[in-house]
Amino acid sequence: MRARTKARKRALDILFESEARGDAPGAVLAQRRETDDAPPVSDYAALIVEGVTAHLTRIDQLITEHAEGDWTIDRMPAVDRTLLRIGVFELLWVDEIDDPVAITEAVELARTLSTDDSPRYVNGVLGQISDIAEHLRATL
Template sequence: MAARSKARKRALDVLFEAEQRGLDPATLLADRVTDPAGGPRVPEYAVELVQGVLAHRADIDELLTTYSQGWTLERMPAVDRTILRLGAWEIVWNDEVPDAVAVSEAVLLATELSTDDSPSFVNGLLGRLVEVKPTLV
């Protein structure tokens, strides 16, 4: 698995765990970076991803709500919601990652970690963000 793919998975782990346990994601990230407690180390790109999602969380959630037809954030499976937040940040706020790569990586995570319907949902919603991106920036 490529380094950035591993970092995306690690960022997903941190954000998902924080949501499920009701913890502050920034605090959990700091804890994982300083003391991984026997878990995998947190790559630098995972830290950038988590911090990026946290810095733009309200805007990301607004975009996901606006462009997810018939789905509220609360109705989405938690893992899908987290994958979408990571993908949205990479598409809209990270110019270093090509949009197609961000979408593809998010779809791979959804395929590996979520329901059978999740990859097409993630692909469709992030694909829509790619389409409207010129109007967002």
């Protein structure tokens, strides 16, 4: 598994745990960085956690606007919701990641970690946001 793929998975774990426990993502991140028995938290994983946290309101707004059907943020499986947040963050705020790479990585994690329908759903939502990403980046 490539370093950035591992970092995305680690960020997903931290953000998912944070939401499930009701703890601040920054607190979970700090706890994971201090724990010797846990897998290490790379700088890129930390960047994702901090970036998703900093831009959460805008990220969730975009996901809501582009979600298919009746799938609100709250109705989505937690893994899908978190993967979409990571994907949107990478699409809009991480310049060194190409849009197709961000989408593919999110889809692959959905394929491994979520429902059978999740890869298609994640691809569809992130694809729509990617289509307007250049415009969105200009307004950030």
